[in-house]
Amino acid sequence: MTPDVQDAIDEIKQHFRGLNVLVGPDKDGGACVIVEGVGLGAPYAQPDSWIGFHITHACPYADVYPHFVRHDLSRIDKNALGEAISPGHNFPQPGVVVGDALPSRPAIQLSRRANKREPNSDLETPLLKTLKVLRWLMSR
């Protein structure tokens, strides 16, 4: 993994201390990461979920997207999950992670993409992006 990807993962492990953080390196210096047991609850029927994402070798420049969560995510109010939340995916995609460090699992995809960066501001790290996506998910 590149030093930047390693730093990003260290920051994630630091933040989610106590949770299980799984890491599967890809062949170009990036890695797929899964944090298990992130708290959910209302508006969702499940108390927690794993969240996964691919930090590519283009870290810290690339926007980390999309994110993936448990495949059986559902709302307490039985409504549809809504825009930018799509079932029927897998994470990681087969062939991305080198070896079998991180087997693929069924997932729901969260598509939150940021094209631009704010001028004159520090780059959003994979951790900050992930927290932003989680906040967004909980606000649906």
Place this chain on the structure above:
Amino acid sequence: MLRANFIRDRILECRDEKLAYLAIHNHGGTTSVSFSPDDYASHERGYPALLDVARGVPVGALVFAPRAVAGDIWLPDGTRVELVDGSIIGRRLRRIGPTLPSYAGSIDPDFDRQVRLFGDAGQAILAGATVAIIGLGGVGSLLAEFLSRLGVGHFILIDPERIEGTNRPRVIGATRWNARTWFTRDPWPKWIQRIARNTASYKVDIAARVIRRASKHATIERLKADVLDPKVAKRLLDCDYMFLAADTMRARLLINAIVHQYLIPAVQVGSKVVHDKDSGEITGVHTITRPITPECGCLWCNQLINRAKLQEEAQTERERQAQRYVDEQTIVAPSVITLNAVGAAQAANDFLFYMTGLASDEASTAYMRFDPRKRSVSLDSPRRSWDCTECGIGPKGRLARGDAGKRLPTFHEGD
């Protein structure tokens, strides 16, 4: 006289930021310069102690005259080197050294008509120049033709791809045979089509042939690999100029970083046809030439590197397929040789006038956008933010940091 405390503080700053410490002064004269015996005596007295303080970074001195520079530089391992030459960058390049550079060797009389513009010295500069062309498709192949005809001496050609039939109308020197055109289409069976595509000529080989036709003497390095391969990216550090003719966000990010970290100018060239999403109607046709130079803002500052696209490019094809929305199909972009030619010619001219020192002091650094439908050219001045992670100054940025700077945004250097 510099006080000992002042010097020590500066050296400590250099040590923290991994910079060389250079003390600079002037002498009389114009086209040649050297240190005085007193200068040398003071270096020999002082520099061994300064090297101890510097712990791992070089210390030394430069002495300037208006058109000359000499240097006495002490390296961390104790060896002492003389400066051979230096480059002054900006709107145009000036090379200076302890004496005026002499251009030995004869100029090919075939260059007569352009020597009348550049002079023998200018023509010799081109012969000594090393250029990299990243992407040898429509834009890159034109650049190979232009630059080799101009007499550029050294080429580094980077492109992992093989030619296809649909490239042929834009790629100089490409033949039907190179593209195996007949065999890549129906009614040939799929397996024959696949073999044909997999044995078609590499784009860098076609470009090398174009260059060879123009110049017997040019040296040509062909790299059939991704520019993000760390070994390939490293080759760029030996260039005088880089032509970015492969339009991916990752290549933009890398070339942009090298420009500012290693002070090697580049230019990004591309043309684009924009359609209205719903009606399919063409809403814009333009060719863009964007100089990327250490003196003006960078592609990152100017929002020309899309973070989401960077992520998509760094993912596998399978990931991209799986994530794509139903309405987002892969669109094959239009591309036309004459549109590419406008941008490629402008880029080659920018290089030419920069290298030969003929560019005007007031030369614009703006991005140029040519619109052939309106027959108009628009200029867009790049913005710069000094705290940019790429072109910014200080340890956070890359500007002029060289090997001591941040890691280049390539694939992982590994086994």
